[in-house]
Amino acid sequence: MATDTKDRFIDVSADLLRRQGYASTGVQQIVHAAKAPLGSLYHHFPGGKEELGAAAIRRSGALYELLIPEIFDPAPDLVSAVRLFFEGAAAHLEESEYQDACPIATVALEVSSTSDTMREACADVFNSWIAAGLPRFTAEGLDEATSRELVIGMIAALEGAFVLARATQTTEALHVAGELCAQATERALDARSAPAGG
Amino acid sequence: MATDTKDRFIDVSADLLRRQGYASTGVQQIVHAAKAPLGSLYHHFPGGKEELGAAAIRRSGALYELLIPEIFDPAPDLVSAVRLFFEGAAAHLEESEYQDACPIATVALEVSSTSDTMREACADVFNSWIAAGLPRFTAEGLDEATSRELVIGMIAALEGAFVLARATQTTEALHVAGELCAQATERALDARSAPAGG
């Protein structure tokens, strides 16, 4: 079928971009991994590598967003969910031999001074993650501003911990960042029921 | 003089790597920016682009490390210092039109699956930042483990906030991450004098 090939391009690109980044991933490598001819790539993506890259970033973002309900729904409480999120990330990173960290962070840093199309795709993904995480915190009675801070803080801490973890080949930063966010969440929840703190 | 050229190679490489990453920065671009011939590059760096890149990462790391005393020394207290660190980063990022974030994060993510030489250089820089930040926290009476967690958490939050900030072209993540770390530090200092908390 037709859409198969196009989807396969996006999928293999998403994988390659996560590991190598944008500049290091060649279209030849993509067509080889997708087992498809080069002509098909430019048929489905007239905008070339940049259009395909943006599509791959958006797909990666959408898939990664699914982890939020997957982890938060079965968790006993919000603080546990935050901890589980980081522990899951640490486990996955270790299993993949420090290859599978955030699917878009590398590209986000790489292209933000180079390609506005790609940069916007990354920004959209981050914003959709924030929007997806927000209700998990407001549902616990936290106000909008506090919830937003916790979500953004969590994503930032996770991304940064990935940077340290990949470079040092250790999961220490992920555990530390997880604890930092879990305790911040705990404190926010406490302040909610006892708004007298200073 | 001779060392001038070599230093210039390292300096311009550090700048280019910070903005574009490793793969997008060509040696031609480096020699052009350094106003030096290609032969000189391979004379000073027989290991080629990789050796020069590692040297640039290490220099960037050493220069960035200088910000720690520069900000922490004049600060009235530790919590203020943490806040000032993030506010300074936000201001610098905004002034450079979201170009000058962390000098090594982009490369760290990019090369960690590709070049072990470069990955190690990044890991060394991160570890030296941790070592440099540690005494600022232990000097306040915090134990070694807690201090290490705070420093790593701070670096991770900063790095991650840079990722979000560059992609979204906003400093919000930096402010949020700064507040997160400042409050975590505050709480740790409180727990120090009153070790009875839950």
Next chain:
DNA sequence: CCGCTCCTAGATAGATCGTTCTAGCGAGTA
């Protein structure tokens, strides 16, 4: 059968990649 469309197929182009090559300059020394 034709004619049209969607997609596959990969050869090819032109630019750029990192690296190696030889040549030569300028200062120091005998």
Next chain:
DNA sequence: TACTCGCTAGAACGATCTATCTAGGAGCGG
């Protein structure tokens, strides 16, 4: 002057890059 050494200088190489090109197969309405 003759020779060496550290460095400059950039042409040239083969590989690889992204993108374009032409050609053809498969399905479908007529």
